[in-house]
Amino acid sequence: MEATEWKQRVKKYKGIFTEPPQTVPSDKVVDSPVIGNGDLGVTISGRPDQQRVWISKTDFWKAQKMYPNGSPCLLGGIDIHIPDLVNASYYCEQRLDEAQIVSAFHGTASSVYITSWISALENALIIEFSCEGQAVSVKPDLWVQQGNGSETEYGQESNAVWATRRFSGDDIEWPTEGVIAMRSSAGSPSFTLQPGTKQYLVAYVMTNHDEENYLRESIRKVGLIDEKAIASLRSDHEDWWSTFWAKSAIDIGDELLEKFWYGSHYIMACCSRNKNFAPGLFGNWITTDTPEWAGDYHLNYNYQAPWWGVYSSNHIELSEPYDTPLLEYMSSGRRYAKEYLGIRGLYYDVGIGPKGLPTALCNTPYENGHMFLGQKSNSALSTVNMLMRFYYTYDLEYAGFVYPFLTEVADFWEDYLIFENGRYVIYHDAIHEVGTYTESHDDDHWDRGLEDMNPILSLALIRMLFKGLLDISRQLQLDAERREKWTHILEHISEYPTFEREGKTIFRLTEQGYDWWPDNTLAIQHIWPAGGIGLDSDPGLLEIAKNTITVLNRWTDYNGFPTIFTAAARVGYEPETILRELRRQCSKHSFPNLFIFFGGGGIECCSGVPATINEMLLQSHEQVIRLFPVWPRDKAARFHQLRAAGAFVISSELSGGKVTLIEITSEKGQDCRIFNPWLNEGFSLIEVDSKHPKEIEWKLSSDIISFHTEAGKSYALRHHES
Structure with a gap:
């Protein structure tokens, strides 16, 4: 299958809505159609005659200490009143291929069609209206969320209306200010929609984290978006999503699982592209100021988990925001390790926020007023994604970028581990958020993890961390003198x-x-x-x-x-x-x-x-490539450009119980090792990049095919039919 054909597979997968969403606003995930560009997020709820457009942004946080005050908050939205659609039928599609919400509402005398999308490259929301039957009146109302210690302001300039919401003051660690500027193609916010014509509602959204003069700039930008500009934005938007979907694909003969495979990547692409502000627990579709668990970055798996599929799916770019809050919190983690445990390294709370914001402080005498919840593993668990990205890409620039974090986590465990009876042992590290503890404690030395010893997750994280550091330090030619200690820990950590x-x-x-x-x-x-x-x-x-x-x-x-x-x-x-x-x-x-x-x-x-x-x-795993290793042999499947450890991008096919195609691109020239899918049968290895494809040498040992690769070259393994 050609690349363009692979890209087309996503077109058939949509989110279909036949009734208005039921759980918006929500303190968790919404059940409404969603769009986004990795920073700006929009979801739409309500009946056909009273549509509510909810607008949020990954960087719109209330930066206040003490749990649960520090959290992402709702910026605002647009209410769209169309009185002629009272009792109209409801139908809506969330189209993955072009990241659009397309709605069709059929009333007694009129049918209204609304298409909403967010530019992939700018924080511009475009809402397009058309109708059939009789003309209808459309009245949009711009609003921003009130309360929660925020200040709001409304205004109008020329044909644009705007509204701002801000959090600032002595109890705020850093100010957040946001604006929604809106205008319509009709020249005034309210308009009459005539059959056979189109009208546009355009909103531009910015915060002080984007631009110091965010209000002035948003008004200027929204004023520039005419029909010609919309056409240009649409073209760029379609190109971005087309390129995104071309990066990888699957065909497994199961439309339900395929739909959620593509849908999961869609959600991540919509909420994870602002490198300075990673998405919180619920992405950038925040519809309340009180999201559950403060909607922050929960480090005992919740924060790390969203990206665990993007590395092997060849969407490394979606992981760009991941490291930022972890690196910004290093000074606090370093201080907590020294003050509370008397050791080096990084000791992280269960929850953190952007820009070093501590979101897990609490008014209790336990754990020095923090919510560590007895767990020592939060910083180690945070290295999982960094090491996944390294092994899947062998990007040495990236490895150098996160190396200081990795080594300071290693500092923590070098000091915290106890070597006794020939093995390294972990004490006082809770496996769960509520660790075991004795009742005989005093408030100054209370520890929820007092009795937990050798939690199994921490044992694995230590193995992962020190193995990764040995590999990366050799690649970067750093810290040769530390490798003996790291190796000793690896060889003697408890089973x-x-x-x-x-x-x-x-x-x-x-x-x-x-x-x-x-x-x-x-x-x-x-x-x-x-x-x-x-x-x-x-x-x-x-x-x-x-x-x-x-x-x-x-x-x-x-x-x-x-x-x-x-x-x-x-x-x-x-x-x-x-x-x-x-x-x-x-x-x-x-x-x-x-x-x-x-x-x-x-x-x-x-x-x-x-x-x-x-x-x-x-x-x-362990850099041995296995094709269709846990797949029913009688179930045909194929995939396009999944990523393997060693910086290999691979396409393959299983048909009739046999692997019939293997294509490999080597990005970094690592040696390639593949478990032989054709035991006792013939095959050849072809370099396919040259003008004249040629066979290259390979070795076979213990059913492992191994061969040298060159960076940027592609190879094909071809089975010889008997």
Whole structure:
């Protein structure tokens, strides 16, 4: 299939709405159609005659200390009154391919069609109106959210109306000010829509984080958007999304799972592109000032999880915002480690915000007025995404950028680990947000994780961190003198704890402390995302991993969707079961806008389907590429430009139970190692970039095909039919 044909696959997948959304406003994810450009986010609710356009932005935060005061907040919106559509029928499509909301409302005498989109490259919202039948009156009202200590202002200049909302004052760490400037093509906010004509409503949204003179600039920009400018914006918008969808694709013969694979990438592309402000728990569709859990960056998996699918899906660009708040918080993390634990390194609260904002302070005598919740693993868990990005890209500039963070997390564990009886041991590190503790404590030394020892997730994160640092430090030629210590930790860290449950040996949450948690998937997070076990691991560990998933027997979980399915794929669990249960969860726990929702978090669920399907189609754990390793052999499937560790971009196809196509592009010239899909059968390896494709040398050892690559060149493995 040609690249253009792959790109077309997304066109058939849409969010379909046949009735007005029911859960807007929401303190979690919305059930309404969504659009966005990675910074500006818009969702639309209401009946045909009373449409409400909710406008929010990734950088519109109330930067106040003390939980839950520091959070992203609602900026405002536009109410669109069309009285002639009272009792009209409701139909709306959220079109993924071009990031548009297209609505059709059929009333008694008139039908109105509304198309809404946000420019992919500017913070401009365009709403297009047309109608059939009788003319209708349209009255838009611009508004911004009131209260919560904010100040608001309204005004008009020329043919534009504007409204601002700001948070500032002595109790605010840094001010946030935002504006929505709006104008219509009719020359006044209200207009009569005539059959056979089009009218446009345009809004430009800015904050003080974009531009110091944000009010003046937004008024200027909205005034420049005429029909010619809209056509130019539309062309650029379509080009951006076309390029985005061309980067990777799947064809697995399952339209439901494909829809959520594409839908999850759509949501991430809509909310994760402002490098200075990462999306919070619920993306950039904030419809209240009191989002659940402050809507902040929760570091005990919620913040990290949304991006776990973008690396293997070849959408590295969507991860650009991820590192920013983590690096901005380093000075605080460094201070907490020194003041509260007397060690080096980074000690992070369970929740943080942008620009070093502490969002997890609380009025309790415990944990020095913070919510560490007994957990020492938050900064280590934050390195997962950094190391995923490094291994999938071998981008040494990026590796150097995050290396100081990685080494300071290593400082923490070098000091915090206890070496006793020939192994490194972790004490006082809670596996869950409520660790075990004794009742005999005083308020000055209270520790929720007092009795937890060797939590299994931390054991895996330490392995991941120090292995990653050894690899990166060699690539960057830095800290050679530290590698002996890092290697010693890797070779002597405690083994994963296990115990017997339901007649099977399974993983235990801690060596001492909690053995099991009844409604959480903590028992498998060392597999995914920490990467502690994979298909190349010891067979005994793999068996324990599969036993653990079987005993869990809980594919539905308050927090587990981003982890349980991908962990099952990573260790080779029964693929038919994975697909059946994944399909069931997508059907039962989703909104028409393709948000998958469970009790905890929001955009975190965007990684569940992509990461799972990608791991079933292509694995590169320990840099051995396996094609269709956990996929039913009788089920045809193919994929276009998924990414493997080693900076390889791969396309492949499974048909008739056999791999029939393997195409590989090497971005960084790493040696390539592929598990041979054609055991005892012939194949050839072709370099396809030259004018005259040529065979190149390869080696076969223990069923692993290995060969040297050159950066920027492409290769094809071709099966010789017998």
